[in-house]
Amino acid sequence: MSDHIQRLSKSQYLRGLQCPKALWLHRHRLDLAPPITEQKQWLFDSGHEVGRLAQAFFEDGLLIDEPYRATDRAIDATNHAIADGREVIYEATACSPDGAFSRIDILKKDGPVHRWDLIEVKQSTAVKDYHIDDIALQRYAFAEAGYDVQRSILMHLDRDYVRRGGIDPHQLFLLEDCTDLAVSRMAAVPGLLANLLQVANQSDEPTAPIGRHCRSPFECDFVGYCWQHVPAYSVFNVFGGDKLDSLLAMNILDVRNLPPALPLTDRQSIDVQAHVSGKMHIDRGAVAGFLNALEYPLYYLDYETIFPAIPLFDRSSPYQQIPFQFSLHTQQRPGSEVAHEEFLHIDGDDPREDFIRALVESCGSRGSVIVYNMAFEARINRELAARFPRHAAALEAINTRMIDLLVPFRSRYLYHPAMQGSASIKKVLPAFVPELRYDDLAIGDGDTASRQYLKCIKNMVTEDEKQTIYADLKRYCAMDTWAEVRLIERLREII
Ligand code: SF4
Missing domain, CATH: 3.30.420 (Nucleotidyltransferase; domain 5)
Structure with missing residues (x-):
């Protein structure tokens, strides 16, 4: 049994929102997750490169360069940086009393008094829905830790930027003020956080149905574990949306067990019949x-x-x-x-x-x-x-x-x-x-x-x-x- 968990980082929080079981497995059975692929590592490296350019956008910041797990030291270093009058801090760290833990990419002082903007850097070219949960958690962590938080900003790549000569960070990024969106989801954070901390700390593996959430917004690390009973060809290969959800709710995975009254599109009908009969479909004229x-x-x-x-x-x-x-x-x-x-x-x-x-x-x-x-x-x-x-x-x-x-x-x-x-x-x-x-x-x-x-x-x-x-x-x-x-x-x- 792992130590009692008192804090959730934003990545743990987001994982738990996608599926509480994924949060638990990540904490207690990481051995079930596949090794990090080269493709995933490449994505991380690309994110770090984007992060470095974002820091060049907000120059003269101080980097809180504490190891990942040294959270208390990172919080102390952030507090010292603020006491020293630093106005831009990279990887600034705060934690709410109830355990919302955040390292914000850029903490920037807004004006002469101690008001702060939180700037989260993404390597996407648009704001996505799960980004809002991300910045809501970050805003909650800093606000509850005593910061006077002003704007919550998502800083992402501008797809219309065209390189001419060296990279110009001021042209490469778009900053979107997402304060209202972040605030709109903050009220739910303490309840969700408490539930997820409880799940993370329970000794028994939670149960969770498989479904579309296993691959959205992220491919879950535990698909290989939770989906062992799913046939190589299943309802996931044929259906999506509400139809898939209703079949899963009926525990139907094998297309041989579809309800006879289930309406099928022409394409779904061709796919299912071919699978059941084992025969190829051909429209010779087409x-x-x-x-x-x-x-x-x-x-x-x-x-x-x-x-x-x-x-x-x-x-x-x-x-x-x-x-x-x-x-x-x-x-x-x-x-x-x-x-x-x-x-x-x-x-x-x-x-x-x-x-x-x-x-x-x-x-x-x-x-x-x-x-x-x-x-x-x-x-x-x-x-x-x-x-x-x-x-x-x-x-x-x-x-x-x-x-x-x-x-x-x-x-x-x-x-x-x-x-x-x-x-x-x-x-x-x-x-x-x-x-x-x-x-x-x-x-x-x-x-x-x-x-x-x-x-x-x-x-x-x-x-x-x-x-x-x-x-x-x-x-x-x-x-x-x-x-x-x-x-x-x-x-x-x-x-
Ligand atoms: S594979 Fe699906 S059910 Fe299993 S932990 Fe991941 S999201 Fe949850």
């Missing part, structure tokens, strides 16, 4: 219509991108997708050989102009450009056109030729039970072309590709490691377009 719209030569195209929170290059914005690689398989005529071309920018600087030139040259001027999830590639081309206007006409011409291979699967022209409700190429490929596999590749998904590429251009790896990563990236991207080739062939065989 598939034929899709294939007949293809015009030779066929260009099978796929992009890889980075999307850093802090723009790396001039003329780019927070989280803007920056394409650094494409793969292109080309087939001139039906039955002719399929040729392969690729582009990978390895110079470490802005890849976009070289990318555009190579793309335009490789894609020719006629024939269908086949992509998987056109919204992605078409949007990138539009953004490239906006930032590099002299290439706009050529990029827009490519967009007019695009055909989305996602459509036959998403629209259920075909549905195979192995897709498990998803039209992602990672699910579609094993269902229709099982001999092609991503799990044999060192890089097997877009997020990993992005991180690995960033490691190279930020010189976080050796030259030898870079060469390995570049080879892995080429194999991965080429696999995506070869998968498109094989899927089209498969569609032709099926009809």
